[in-house]
Amino acid sequence: MxxxxxxxxxxxxxxxxxxxxxxxxxxxxxxxxxxxxxxxxxxxxxxxxxxxxxxxxxxxxxxxxxxxxxxPITQTLFYFTDDEFRESxxxxxxxxxxxxxxxxxxxxxxxxxxxxxxxxxxxxxxxxxxxxxxxxxxxxxxxxxxxxxxxxxxxxxxxxxxxxxxxxxxxxxxxxxxxxxxxxTGCEEADYEITFPMENKLKVDFPVIESLDMANKLKEHPMWEEFDARCIACGACTVACSTCTCFETTDIIYTQNGKAGERRRTCSSCMVDGFDRMAGGACFRHKISEKYRYKILHKVYGHDARFHTGPMCVGCGRCSARCPQLIGYPETLNKLSRAIEEIKQEEEVCHA
Structure with missing residues (x-):
């Protein structure tokens, strides 16, 4: 190089x-x-x-x-008629x-x-x-x-x-x-080196979930209960997030021609009501705490379990900055780390 x-x-x-x-x-x-x-x-x-x-x-x-x-928050993927389609x-x-x-x-x-x-x-x-x-x-x-x-x-x-x-x-x-x-061309070189931050004032004990068994036990931990009262499931954290990719697709049928329209992809959020609702009305997560738990465990465990490259988080802090309820994502991570230690200690006692 x-x-x-x-x-x-x-x-x-x-x-x-x-x-x-x-x-x-x-x-x-x-x-x-x-x-x-x-x-x-x-x-x-x-x-x-x-x-x-x-x-x-x-x-x-x-x-x-x-x-x-x-x-983009909203983008047209393709246009269609009753018998053909064209990419945007x-x-x-x-x-x-x-x-x-x-x-x-x-x-x-x-x-x-x-x-x-x-x-x-x-x-x-x-x-x-x-x-x-x-x-x-x-x-x-x-x-x-x-x-x-x-x-x-x-x-x-x-x-x-x-x-x-x-x-x-x-x-x-x-x-x-x-x-x-x-x-x-023609510019004089300067003696300067671009630097990167090497330490943050805010230090997060980022949780490490080593197995699916531990992830399942964390789902039952009482730490999530407080978020039923604190979180309002507005989705502001995920919209501001650097790595969230949830979206919905919608077919827009033109009123002047019911056989023509376009398919759009629109930014969405696992925190928003209706996102995980299936055909027939079945829903995976009913309570706000369940939605919040899903988001956190996917960031910490789910993404890494699939790609093996670490957490789905870059520590930008935008989620906390945008939350209208002042929920601190870093503090949630620290609580999750403590919950992992609690579970491990309980297991050690049971096996002693």
Missing amino acids: RSSKTYQLKTADINKFFDVLKEKYAIYAPVRIPSGGRYAGQDSILYKEIERYEDIEFRERSTYAMKEVIT KLEETRDLLIFGRACDINAVKIQDQIYCENGGITDPFYQRRREKVKFALMECPEEFDGCFCCSVGSNVTDMHSLAFSFGEEGAYIEVKDESFDDYF
């Missing part, structure tokens, strides 16, 4: 770089949107296509995850350059597993967009409230083509992908 090169560019020079880059790439980054936050008067930070360096909100964590660029076309013909932090980029690995390695079938609607994507790493000089990326090993990545260390007047830009070299 070739060694990377780093340059220091002022804001005006970065904007010139973006102007040229936009001929080949649509550039997406976190953008501050007035209001729309969790509290009145609080802004939202959403992923949008940007035009200028000044558009990028690099001082705070984005409200929602980077995944929305690759898997990509709205953007250019490639995509997406700015994200190390945890965000690592979350895409999990998305890739679910959409491309799950059961040996690749989702073509995901793949066709994913293969057009390159990443620009956003350096994290300071951590955000609720981050615990170091506890799950998502604090470092090598999946990026560019890396930015942001400043008010410009940025240090590390170039890892040689396909971007020509954009920096």
